């Protein structure tokens with residue numbers, strides 16, 4: 001049985017050294033919030049499967065090979081006639097990254113409920129946790145139906161549902177986002193959000209009242225990410241906060257996904273809340289301390305290296 005099943009759009013990622021319009025060179029990799037989480041979990045030794053679609057092109061091959069190399073199950077990664085989506089990152093000035101998406105009509109945005117149903121049918125057993133984000137339903141009607149199907153099948157199989165709100169304002173209007181994210185939050189057991197995203201998941205005039213309404217609505221835990229200030233997890237028993245790990249931030253993209261991977265890893269391992277949070281802030285710190293969305297994520301053996309003093313040589 002997979003520990004975690006996730007679904008979403010996996011894209012090619014081009015990271016330009018200089019400005020693209022000036023002909024800067026770019027390195028190819030892959031990107032996508034749910035794929036980042038899947039890789040983070042696989043690195044920590046968990047059994048994780050990814051449902052998605054890539055194009056019949058070299059970027060699709062790159063995505064498939066990378067997931068496979070990282071140990072993510074790709075049985076449910078379909079090849080679609082449409083091209084693989086692309087995201088282009090260019091550091092315009094230190095601390096400001098320009099992000100260009102080419103994902104309209106992409107293979108990933110043609111994900112459907114049938115893809116999810118086929119994936120469930122092919123699994124040896126249902127997953128323990130389904131992880132979804134607010135990005136996938138923003139990609140179009142098919143992906144939104146795919147997310148709904150995934151939630152329905154997860155619940156029917158007794159799996160827990162984790163929602164990372166992950167609001168992308170470029171993909172949909174705030175009104176449409178709020179409607180869908182409120183609906184998904186009501187189905188989720190674990191809700192992860194940035195401080196500014198909670199407002200899209202529920203009503204309430206302050207963080208405390210929003211958290212209360214999500215817990216009353218059925219969530220067992222609401223985890224609020226606070227960037228360099230760490231994170232807070234709220235449950236019916238109260239709130240637990242954890243500071244961020246002090247690291248030199250070189251690339252903050254992917255921190256939230258890394259955080260979720262750590263949190264779900266701790267959940268699968270049955271760790272108490274404070275230790276789940278500790279693992280989450282640790283994997284989040286790895287993401288910001290290294291380049292790339294997922295490349296710097298730790299293996300289980302590496303989790304403790306942030307405790308080592310500066311200048312330590314490791315094998």
Ligand code: ADP
Pocket residue numbers: 194224225226227228229230231243244245246247249252253254255256257259280281282284285288
């Ligand atoms: P997102 O990437 O989704 O916007 P955050 O920026 O809140 O999410 O980052 C997620 C988590 O990653 C934080 O809760 C924190 O644990 C960790 N993190 C983020 N920024 C830093 C930082 N500068 N130093 C150390 N840890 C960080």
